[in-house]
Amino acid sequence: MLVLQIKDPAEIERLIKENSDLKRQIAGGGASSSYQIPYEDLEVQDQIGGGGFSLVYRGFWKGTPVAIKKWFDPNHSEQMVQEFREEVMTLAELRHPHVMQFLGACMKPPHLAMVTEHMPFSLHHVLYQAGVELDRKKVVGLAQDIARAFIYLHSRRPAIVHRDIKPANFLVDRAWKVKVCDFGLASNSKAQAGAGTPQYMAPELWDNKAYNEKVDVYAFGVMLNELVAKEPPFAGMPLPEVRAAVLAGKRPEVPLSCPRVITDIIKKCWAADSTARPSFLQINDMLKEASKAL
Numbered sequence: 001m002l003v004l005q006i007k008d009p010a011e012i013e014r015l016i017k018e019n020s021d022l023k024r025q026i027a028g029g030g031a032s033s034s035y036q037i038p039y040e041d042l043e044v045q046d047q048i049g050g051g052g053f054s055l056v057y058r059g060f061w062k063g064t065p066v067a068i069k070k071w072f073d074p075n076h077s078e079q080m081v082q083e084f085r086e087e088v089m090t091l092a093e094l095r096h097p098h099v100m101q102f103l104g105a106c107m108k109p110p111h112l113a114m115v116t117e118h119m120p121f122s123l124h125h126v127l128y129q130a131g132v133e134l135d136r137k138k139v140v141g142l143a144q145d146i147a148r149a150f151i152y153l154h155s156r157r158p159a160i161v162h163r164d165i166k167p168a169n170f171l172v173d174r175a176w177k178v179k180v181c182d183f184g185l186a187s188n189s190k191a192q193a194g195a196g197t198p199q200y201m202a203p204e205l206w207d208n209k210a211y212n213e214k215v216d217v218y219a220f221g222v223m224l225n226e227l228v229a230k231e232p233p234f235a236g237m238p239l240p241e242v243r244a245a246v247l248a249g250k251r252p253e254v255p256l257s258c259p260r261v262i263t264d265i266i267k268k269c270w271a272a273d274s275t276a277r278p279s280f281l282q283i284n285d286m287l288k289e290a291s292k293a294l
């Protein structure tokens with residue numbers, strides 16, 4: 001008989017800890033216990049965003065300023081709880097300087113809340129409300145940060161396709177550092193076509209065709225143009241007309257004053273043929289060149 005002899009007390013302690021960690025993980029339904037936050041540790045303050053099944057608040061976690069995304073549904077539908085779990089599990093895995101930092105979650109119904117670092121602005125706010133001058137150099141800087149975040153997301157296996165790139169889903173701090181947020185559509189189980197924000201949707205999504213991470217590249221192109229034009233894509237156009245326009249190859253107007261290096265990137269990104277669109281690695285290289293040329 002083979003007897004496993006462990007004499008080192010530190011090793012025994014490590015094995016006991018590993019065993020109890022595993023037990024707790026199983027009890028938590030797959031969610032790691034290491035990031036559970038008791039609801040009492042949170043102080044929820046004013047609402048800063050959200051809609052549908054979740055609202056985002058500013059608040060404190062044991063005295064530290066944080067953002068708190070709370071899920072609620074008076075009927076406590078299984079679907080809502082599932083969507084909450086998926087968003088938490090997706091974000092909890094991610095570590096990147098340009099992805100909103102996950103801090104923990106309260107996973108015990110009725111209190112379902114995700115806690116993340118708090119950022120002062122969204123890119124939508126910076127574009128349309130803050131009254132700040134967003135010059136071309138700043139636009140290229142922001143775009144480079146975003147491209148790096150997406151190199152990371154798309155290189156994960158399975159790839160994380162965000163599927164809702166638009167200014168409201170990027171957060172900006174006072175040093176112009178930008179971070180991706182809102183992984184609500186990114187979890188793979190909800191990968192039904194058509195979801196997302198229509199004005200940023202690639203033709204293959206309007207057509208209910210198979211799609212891949214290149215839908216993010218398309219939306220990035222639309223958003224890059226928006227950052228230059230400072231005007232929402234297809235503003236005021238009814239959705240059936242947006243659909244017809246996009247499928248006919250029409251795109252939002254690129255301002256005539258847009259530097260050619262940037263116009264080139266925008267047009268490559270929103271190509272009708274998804275295989276003709278660049279990867280974020282290539283976009284990052286093109287942006288590097290563009291920043292030298294500005």
Ligand SMILES: Nc1ncnc2c1ncn2[C@@H]1O[C@H](COP(=O)(O)OP(=O)(O)O)[C@@H](O)[C@H]1O
Nearest residue numbers: 048049050051056067117118119122168182184
């Ligand atoms: N960490 C955060 N710091 C500051 N504001 C945030 C934060 N997270 C979200 N917000 C604000 O709340 C809004 C909605 O959050 P989001 O995660 O995109 O939820 P939804 O799924 O409802 O779109 C964002 O557009 C942003 O304005």
Ligand SMILES: [Mg+2]
Nearest residue numbers: 168169181182
């Ligand atoms: Mg959002």
